Amino acid sequence: MVSYESCEKKQRLLVVANRLPVSAKRTGENSWSLAISPGGLVSGLLGVAAEFETKWVGWPGVDVYDVAGKNALSKSLAEMECIPVYLEEVFDQYYNGYCNGILWPILHHVEFPQEDHNDRNKTYQTQYDAYKKANRMFLDVIIENYEEGDFVWIHDYHLMFLPQYLKEYNKNIKVGWFLHSPFPSSEVFKTLPSRSELLRSVLAADLLGFHTYDFESHFVSTCTRILGVERTHEGIVDHGKVTRVAVFPIGIDPNRFIKACELPEVRQQMTELKERFAGKKVILGVDRLDMIKGIPHKYLGFEKFLEENPDWRDKVVLVQIAVPTRNDVPEYQKVKDQVHGLVGRVNGRFGSVSSLPIHHLDCSVDFNFLCALYAIADVMLVTSLRDGMNLVSYEFIACQETKNGVLVLSEFAGAAQSLGAGAILVNPRDVTKVSSAIKEALIMPAEERDERHRVNFQYVKIHTAKKWGDDFISELHATFSESNMKIKKIPLGLPQQDVVQRYSKSNNRLIILGFFGTLTEPMNNQNEELDVRLNPELEETLKALCNDPKTTVVVLSRSGRNILDKIFGEYNIWLAAENGMFMRDTTGEWVTNIPKNLNLDWVDDTKNVFKYFTDRTPRSFFEESETSLVWNYEYADVKFGKAQARDMFQHLWAGPISNESVDVVRGNHSVEVHAMSESKGAAIGRILGEIVHKSALTTPIDYVFCSGYFLEKVELNTI
Ligand SMILES: O=P(O)(O)OC[C@H]1O[C@H](O[C@H]2O[C@H](CO)[C@@H](O)[C@H](O)[C@H]2O)[C@H](O)[C@@H](O)[C@@H]1O
Numbered sequence: 001m002v003s004y005e006s007c008e009k010k011q012r013l014l015v016v017a018n019r020l021p022v023s024a025k026r027t028g029e030n031s032w033s034l035a036i037s038p039g040g041l042v043s044g045l046l047g048v049a050a051e052f053e054t055k056w057v058g059w060p061g062v063d064v065y066d067v068a069g070k071n072a073l074s075k076s077l078a079e080m081e082c083i084p085v086y087l088e089e090v091f092d093q094y095y096n097g098y099c100n101g102i103l104w105p106i107l108h109h110v111e112f113p114q115e116d117h118n119d120r121n122k123t124y125q126t127q128y129d130a131y132k133k134a135n136r137m138f139l140d141v142i143i144e145n146y147e148e149g150d151f152v153w154i155h156d157y158h159l160m161f162l163p164q165y166l167k168e169y170n171k172n173i174k175v176g177w178f179l180h181s182p183f184p185s186s187e188v189f190k191t192l193p194s195r196s197e198l199l200r201s202v203l204a205a206d207l208l209g210f211h212t213y214d215f216e217s218h219f220v221s222t223c224t225r226i227l228g229v230e231r232t233h234e235g236i237v238d239h240g241k242v243t244r245v246a247v248f249p250i251g252i253d254p255n256r257f258i259k260a261c262e263l264p265e266v267r268q269q270m271t272e273l274k275e276r277f278a279g280k281k282v283i284l285g286v287d288r289l290d291m292i293k294g295i296p297h298k299y300l301g302f303e304k305f306l307e308e309n310p311d312w313r314d315k316v317v318l319v320q321i322a323v324p325t326r327n328d329v330p331e332y333q334k335v336k337d338q339v340h341g342l343v344g345r346v347n348g349r350f351g352s353v354s355s356l357p358i359h360h361l362d363c364s365v366d367f368n369f370l371c372a373l374y375a376i377a378d379v380m381l382v383t384s385l386r387d388g389m390n391l392v393s394y395e396f397i398a399c400q401e402t403k404n405g406v407l408v409l410s411e412f413a414g415a416a417q418s419l420g421a422g423a424i425l426v427n428p429r430d431v432t433k434v435s436s437a438i439k440e441a442l443i444m445p446a447e448e449r450d451e452r453h454r455v456n457f458q459y460v461k462i463h464t465a466k467k468w469g470d471d472f473i474s475e476l477h478a479t480f481s482e483s484n485m486k487i488k489k490i491p492l493g494l495p496q497q498d499v500v501q502r503y504s505k506s507n508n509r510l511i512i513l514g515f516f517g518t519l520t521e522p523m524n525n526q527n528e529e530l531d532v533r534l535n536p537e538l539e540e541t542l543k544a545l546c547n548d549p550k551t552t553v554v555v556l557s558r559s560g561r562n563i564l565d566k567i568f569g570e571y572n573i574w575l576a577a578e579n580g581m582f583m584r585d586t587t588g589e590w591v592t593n594i595p596k597n598l599n600l601d602w603v604d605d606t607k608n609v610f611k612y613f614t615d616r617t618p619r620s621f622f623e624e625s626e627t628s629l630v631w632n633y634e635y636a637d638v639k640f641g642k643a644q645a646r647d648m649f650q651h652l653w654a655g656p657i658s659n660e661s662v663d664v665v666r667g668n669h670s671v672e673v674h675a676m677s678e679s680k681g682a683a684i685g686r687i688l689g690e691i692v693h694k695s696a697l698t699t700p701i702d703y704v705f706c707s708g709y710f711l712e713k714v715e716l717n718t719i
């Protein structure tokens with residue numbers, strides 16, 4: 001844990017989110033009023049700031065086109081440490097189009113609408129372009145305000161290109177990215193046309209955060225399946241770059257709610273509400289009017305409850321605050337119509353002149369009134385079809401210190417993983433279950449309510465927004481320091497000019513090359529035949545090198561003699577097969593280096609295991625040589641291949657190799673079993689001896705070039 005308080009100067013933190021914590025409204029030509037923006041992201045972030053010198057970068061909630069207006073607004077926002085990004089004409093296609101019309105549904109497992117071919121100005125492509133442009137606009141504002149050492153914490157799906165843009169600008173910027181929404185399974189994310197670019201770009205960050213393990217593991221397996229990258233204990237590894245991925249469940253600032261409930265003004269509102277609903281139990285719903293919040297499902301469940309429990313019809317009300325949101329996105333307009341239809345139906349069926357079962361409000365409410373509502377409610381009903389976290393459930397619990405009301409919570413909200421112990425969990429699509437959960441909540445005995453509330457209240461008190469922010473930034477700090485140390489360990493790129501110059505000046509050169517993956521033809525296409533060939537682009541160069549009297553070329557491979565003979569038969573080249581167990585000089589004569597008593601008893605049984613897994617892993621194959629077996633899943637589905645490799649390990653250790661002296665090596669996409677022998681490094685030593693001996697060298701070797709895949713474990717130290 002890093003302590004920032006001990007530093008004289010507070011650590012600077014740039015919090016970048018689509019929406020600033022305050023939204024602006026124009027009150028005059030050059031005057032603006034600012035109010036807290038709605039939504040859980042803002043609520044969560046408001047609890048974070050105190051430890052850091054925080055600046056907020058984001059969209060101010062309005063389009064401003066005139067310079068004077070922008071200047072005045074920027075000035076007002078600066079007083080609140082907010083820096084605006086004016087998105088102007090890009091906004092519609094970026095926010096309503098790509099963010100909320102395409103990404104939001106996908107992230108919540110909802111199919112996104114088919115592209116409208118009639119409107120050429122609004123296609124997936126134009127929306128995607130606007131998305132990228134908006135991300136660049138955020139970048140420009142960050143660059144203007146960035147100071148060395150700042151942490152940049154990017155939030156949410158609106159800004160998936162920003163990590164990459166920032167790192168391209170300055171790779172030393174510490175970049176974290178947190179997703180507030182769920183992340184879907186790879187099957188769903190795969191439907192997104194620009195899936196790979198988005199994933200790669202996000203992976204440019206140092207640290208990625210998710211609310212729950214489910215979302216995190218969906219993200220990781222999506223990266224594995226779509227990009228072919230792998231997860232290690234350090235994070236996701238892509239071309240040597242490690243991106244740390246971790247779970248950070250958000251919280252709220254509970255004291256803000258607890259204190260508000262003690263304010264005289266709020267107490268007064270509570271009294272009024274209690275009078276208004278005297279003799280009735282109050283069920284409360286607070287959601288943005290978003291299709292993922294499952295408001296129609298809530299109404300259907302409530303309708304069923306009233307249907308089946310006539311005694312309750314005049315003893316319960318459902319108060320639903322439906323906060324307007326994303327009004328310009330067509331799908332949101334449809335949900336609104338659907339919800340209004342249901343309210344009419346339920347109230348028509350079960351209402352009377354003096355009472356209505358559903359009080360549906362299409363508006364937001366101010367903070368104090370919201371706290372009063374939370375405090376007087378008997379039941380909080382959350383029926384999200386999917387939800388990143390759902391902070392409304394946390395806020396309800398914070399305000400229920402005296403009443404101990406019951407939380408009915410969708411099992412598909414992130415909050416179900418943290419508040420599930422004290423809540424009644426429901427599947428919102430199961431209308432019967434929602435109805436019975438409502439009844440269970442309404443009639444729950446006081447002791448059970450108290451116990452459930454106690455458990456959840458304790459959780460909400462401890463897992464605060466501040467803790468969430470501290471944990472994330474602390475991890476970002478640690479990740480960045482570690483990754484810097486690792487970058488130093490990665491060998492530098494080949495200084496090509498230098499290599500060529502030295503080559504030209506030298507008189508007796510030795511070139512040692514690996515074979516598989518070094519000289520072979522790349523196989524990107526999954527449908528290609530699995531036939532290992534020399535890369536045609538290298539043929540001429542390799543031939544020229546081999547025929548140069550001043551150059552000796554050695555190919556050192558784990559492959560067997562047959563393959564190497566087939567490929568290099570025509571070349572004037574030295575070959576070392578099976579990692580040096582066999583050696584061939586330029587005349588084509590193989591000599592063996594296999595120790596006399598080499599134990600090969602394990603081979604047949606191991607082969608059976610390899611066959612078994614090859615049959616069950618499409619596009620995997622195994623290579624067999626005198627002293628080793630290699631199972632390769634490079635061209636198989638990476639995730640499946642990895643899982644199979646794990647299983648294969650268990651099979652091998654449990655059977656054929658349990659008591660044998662063999663080397664088992666887990667390669668990047670392979671499992672290798674070798675007779676216990678010497679390393680490639682030692683083999684090179686021996687080859688060198690042979691070359692010196694056979695060529696009767698008169699001039700010393702003055703140039704050595706090695707290229708290939710060497711397993712760190714054995715090779716790097718020896719060579
Ligand atoms: O900014 P809007 O388009 O008006 O939407 C409001 C926010 O909605 C989403 O909130 C999510 O964040 C919450 C806190 O982590 C989480 O509890 C909730 O489940 C999410 O839906 C969205 O992710 C934010 O970017 C929006 O600001």
Ligand SMILES: O=c1ccn([C@@H]2O[C@H](COP(=O)(O)OP(=O)(O)O)[C@@H](O)[C@H]2O)c(=O)[nH]1
Pocket residue numbers: 037038039040041043044286287288321323363364365366370389390391392393395
């Ligand atoms: O009229 C309202 C009602 C609610 N909220 C806030 O909106 C947030 C909703 O967050 P949640 O995580 O539940 O869902 P989101 O809307 O972010 O998807 C909560 O902090 C509420 O206090 C609000 O700003 N205005």
